[in-house]
Amino acid sequence: MAAAESAHPVVLAWQSLSLLLTVGSGEDGQLGMGNWEEKDWAYSIKSLEPKNVVAVVAGSRNSLAICSNGQLYTWGWNQRGTLGHPPETKTESVPSLVDALAGVKIVQAAIGGWHCLAVDDQGRAYAWGGNEYGQCGEELERKEDGSRALRRDIAIPQRCAPKLSVRQVAAGGTHSVVLTQDGHVWTWGQPWPPGDITQISTPVRVQGLERVRLIAVGAFHNLALLEDGTLWAWGNNEYGQLGTGDTQPRSQPIPVQGLSGLTLVDIAAGGWHSTALTNVGEVYAWGRGEHGRLGFGDDKSSKMVPQKVQLLVGEDIVQISCGGTHSVACTRDGRMFSFGRGDHGRLGYGRKVTTGHPMEVPIKLLPPRDSGSTDGQWCAKLVACGGRHTLAMASWVEEPGDSI
Template identity: 35%
Template sequence: MLAVLVTALCLTGLAAPPASAQPSPPTDIALAWGNNDFGQLGDGTTTSSSMPINVHLPSGVQLTAIAAGSFHSLALTTDGHVLAWGNNGYGQLGDGATTNRSTPVEVLLPAGVQVTAISGGQYHSLALTSDGRVFAWGYNAYGQLGDGTTTNRSTPVEVHLPAGVQATAISGGGYHSLALTSDGRVLAWGNNSAGQLGDGTTTQRTTPVEVHLPAGTQATAIGAGAYHSLALTSDGRVLAWGNNFYGQLGDGTTTNRSTPVEVLLPAGVQVTAIASAWYYNLALTSDGRVLAWGENNFGQLGDGTTTDRLTPVAVHLPVGVQVTAISANAYHSLALTSDGRILAWGYNVSGQLGDGTTTDSSTPVQVHLPPFTRATAIAAGAYHSLALAVREASSTTLTASPTTVTPGQPVTLTAHVTCTAGTPTGGEVVFFDGTTQIGTATVNAEGNATLTTTSLGLGTHEITARFQGEGTCPPSVSEPVTVTVEEAPQTALTLDKRVVSEGPFKVGDRVEYAYTVTNTGNTELHNVTVTDDLVARVTCDATTIAPGQSTTCHGSHTITRSDVTPCKTAKERGGDKGHGKHQVMRCQVTNTAQATAIDPNGDEVTSDEATATITVKVEKKKEKEKEHCRKHHGHKKVYGNDRCDDGHHRRVAEQA
């Protein structure tokens, strides 16, 4: 069927419109789908595809714009060169040959020429240079190359623009071409059988002539169809001229016009971009909607019908969709959305709608772009489509709170996902402890996925979050976060108390004590102190002790009579004379100590009490005499063994 159509096109002079080149960020991804009889998909084959496939670009090449002729394709590189592939029967690939190419070849531009924009016509190509010149190559039977001849060219020749004129935009139509000048005029050349050059005649031109725009009008964009032309004005209106058989001039009639007439846009609509197809047109409005008018036999106007329209109607875009670029060719249309998707509608005999089918659609369907790619530019050929795309990227960051825990203590893991296409609206994040999966969480509207786990065992854990990808947001993995699980803090103190001084002891002796404080827990303790019920002040060698470590503390006490209790009587040899026996009292002095410290949480840790007991000897005889003196004389002192301090001498009787 396509072969018959191509033959018919050649016989009737039916022409394909240009595909306007949209500026795009540099990319090494070019996609193509639809008919591939001439290699116009650029994948090295001539096999058609109803789904986008990768164009085989030269290694290291990056593109900024793409354009389609009827059966060939063009791409602009970041260094100002032009690549071409597909049909080359008239030299429209510009490589000096007329051999079809199924992968891109470089257009042989003149030395030093830097190209800034490209456009494809039916069988010819155009390039705009950085200094405002225009070059053309390919089919030239109607003078559409603008070099003053009708000779086909397999390498670029310069269009004969009027002296001093600089072009700012170009558009290749069926068999004619347009250029926009820096002062807002429009130039046209080539076939003029339906008045598509807009100069008030139907005379063919091999060099540019000026379109007769209304007085005071400045054009800001142009579009060349098969036998008609469009211009967008600085105030958002659209002008049209040439063939009007299907109402493609949008003025409510089917009358051809050799000078521009105004398209009857809906009231209040401002147009920001235009695209011309063979016999219909598209317009992009300032609020992201798309209008269409003209031929509609395959639903290419996208209004849900196959009825031709003499004035613009709205394309039935999905709810909420905003369009940023449009392109149209023979019988199908493309729209680029603000979120990098591509919509297509119209004729689909070769899969040019890119939805995996060959079924026509009178309303937009979504092109099946490769996963995690975002389109940045579009171009419609006669039966194929092109796009530039960039790889989406995502980034996942992970936080853990807390990062040091005890067994069974909850740890909250929070992954945050960001994407170049915007915040993801779903998708799963899988959390891993090393290579072991520990849980899954869904990304919320803020791009966060949260998991709380109590399953981490003792030791150090390297936790990662792996976003699984969603929509146009590809997978990504976070940097690891370390979580340490430690034994639960256990605090314990022991206190050992011992007497350092050597006995025997008596009242009035100074006794030295040593205290050993040991940290028997698993966490450091500080502010170590020891208190003793008899020792006024205890000092420690260290006040901070690590687990398993000890510190020594020191204190002393002078024995007083009130300390000695209880007592036991015992006979001992001795006395002032001879070897008589006298009785002594063996009394005990016991003091109690306790250690305290502060743990890392600020809580007090206390040891068990520790005691030390010493024996203090007190002679019973002396005690009896003291009692006698106190009782009978009111004196407290005894001198020697038998004198009270009032000077009276008496011997203390044994029974006293």
């Protein structure tokens, strides 16, 4: 439910000495550490260090990484086939290659409640995992008695939305959303508010949206950022996560309030909250505020319209990720600030603290052996929040004046 990439790129000269960091709950193997322990500090996933990971996604109970050669690795909870491997295991604590996609170059992916989506460099989309609501986009199968029904679980990735040329995929709790090359948005799976579920495995175009630049999907709500800078939302609105000033659900897109005059460059949706990032590095948040996931200090109430996260002003944020109950923001100079629910150590502070006040996440790792210098620091360049864990990509940046 978190985007794999930021639309506002970090402009540091990142070196090739990179790590994939992991912290939080490991009960389903989602940390990729080869065990089921939880971590309060950020650790490197050793098995992925030589793989040249370029993007990561954290789901509610599993994780995935995309490598520079387009290979996709998954790990964590696998009971619904969410890892894209044959369903012999319930969980996997070590990242494994998704063999079914080894012949294509994956460029972007998403994890929903029980299913995953991916898109390759040719605009072809793939889906796997739980499919009880048709969220994998599979057509109904005819049984021997003549009736038709959906396959509940799909363990091996297969093509979905084959008639669409896809640019971005996003996955919700029980539905899927894709952005096509022509700027249109299509969706399938369990809609919100719930409607007719007899043909939900067939993609339906979301009316009223043209020239869409980015999409973001929470558990049951959706965001679409248009090229003209306006933000639209639809779906569940129980906690004001649509930013419409009320808590009424919308079956069709409606403009998000309170953002006029701002230049938005990125968006993110958590389980029940939403964020938007401006071109000057400021964050706006709205939706469910319990556990402080919006970053407004001690104020844990829900917000029905976007409000500036004042506690991050001046930090020059370039990307933010929203999880189930926490959020992490990444700065231009490679620092991370996390806030929200802190049990299981998902905030990365070394202690299980819950806070609505953004705090910097320390990266307590030794310098890389082949760096040639100990004068430098690990800098984050991409963060991804899951249900109870956090992933981040970090690179070693030497201090000015050191040899490179």
